[in-house]
Amino acid sequence: MCNPAPRVLNSPGVTASTGACLPPPLFGDDFESGDLQGWYDFGAAGALNRLDRGSPGAAGTSHALHLAAVNLTAFGAGVGFNTGCMDVSAFDGISFWARGLVGLDGAIQLQIALPATHAAEFGGDCTARCNDHPSQKVILGTEWRHFTVAFSDMKQAGFGAPATYGGIIMAMNWVSLSAANVDFWVDEVSFYSKVAPTGPVGTLPRN
Numbered sequence: 706m707c708n709p710a711p712r713v714l715n716s717p718g719v720t721a722s723t724g725a726c727l728p729p730p731l732f733g734d735d736f737e738s739g740d741l742q743g744w745y746d747f748g749a750a751g752a753l754n755r756l757d758r759g760s761p762g763a764a765g766t767s768h769a770l771h772l773a774a775v776n777l778t779a780f781g782a783g784v785g786f787n788t789g790c791m792d793v794s795a796f797d798g799i800s801f802w803a804r805g806l807v808g809l810d811g812a813i814q815l816q817i818a819l820p821a822t823h824a825a826e827f828g829g830d831c832t833a834r835c836n837d838h839p840s841q842k843v844i845l846g847t848e849w850r851h852f853t854v855a856f857s858d859m860k861q862a863g864f865g866a867p868a869t870y871g872g873i874i875m876a877m878n879w880v881s882l883s884a885a886n887v888d889f890w891v892d893e894v895s896f897y898s899k900v901a902p903t904g905p906v907g908t909l910p911r912n
Contacts, residue, residue, distance in 0.1 A: 733895040733906035734786075736768045743787050746772055747878075749779030756784060762892045763802030763849040764904050769892035775885065782887050783813070783880025786894070790820070790828070793896055794872025798855035800901035805845045805889025807881040813889060815854050816840040818876035821868035822861075829875055837865025838878065845889060853901040 736758050746756040759771040772784050799815060807813055816838040823829025824836065839859035843852050856870055877894075881887045895906040 733893075735766055735893055735906055736762065736770050737766060739768075741770070744770065744784065745787065746774075746782065746784050747880075748774070748777055748782045753782060759890070763804075763851075763890075764893055766892065766905050769802075769890045771890050773888040777885045777887065781807075781881040781884055783878050784891060785816075785818075785876050785878035785880075787876050788874055791874055792872055793856075793874055796856075796896040796898050798853055798858075798897060798901070799877065799894070800851070800853050800897045800906075801879075801894045802849050802851050802892045803843065803845055803879070803890060804847060804849045805887070806847070807845060807884060807887045807889045810883060811844050811846065812842045812883070813845060813879050813881050814840040814842050815852075815859070816878040816880060817856065817859060817870065817874045818878065819868050819870060820873060820875060822865060823875045827875075831866070834865040837861045837863070837868070839868070839870055849890075849892070851893075851901075851903055853897065 739758060741756065741758065744756060746753045753774055755772060755774050757771045758768050760768055762769040770784060772782065774782050803813065818829065818838045820830045822831055822835060822838045824831050829835070839861055841854045841859045843854070859870065861868065879891050881889065893902070893906045895902055
């Protein structure tokens, strides 16, 4: 649970929420340094261990996060960042660039894992009907596109218990839900308030 006590981040993909939610952060990742700490990939059976950093990046940068996988089962695959118990109430949403070939409709979903939708085994509060995270679909293409997704526009699919975004998140996921093969890129990820950045975001503190 997200409780006020000392908090330690675990390995990528596992959230430890045995402590206080972080204050509103300055967060940005352009993947230029090669440091993927906190980032993870996943499929229906767990980690894929296929997450990579490739070239070129978006907005004139050199590198980006890349996931390519084939012959997937169930829902597909995704990438995510483990925020831990993070207070993002000072921000309006998430800004990022993406491109790729995914799914039957070219779409991925940006999800925010809430304490109420995040499984207890990963530090959340959910013990049944988990992973119905608020999300927003975006359509990718072969060229880089800039996306902004407001927290207020993200909705649950409806298969899990109803949950309301209250400013606290535990992870961010970019996931394809509709095909056995995925090949997509994500870059220049940041939170935004009022006006989203459209250029390089640099690498700001992530935890």
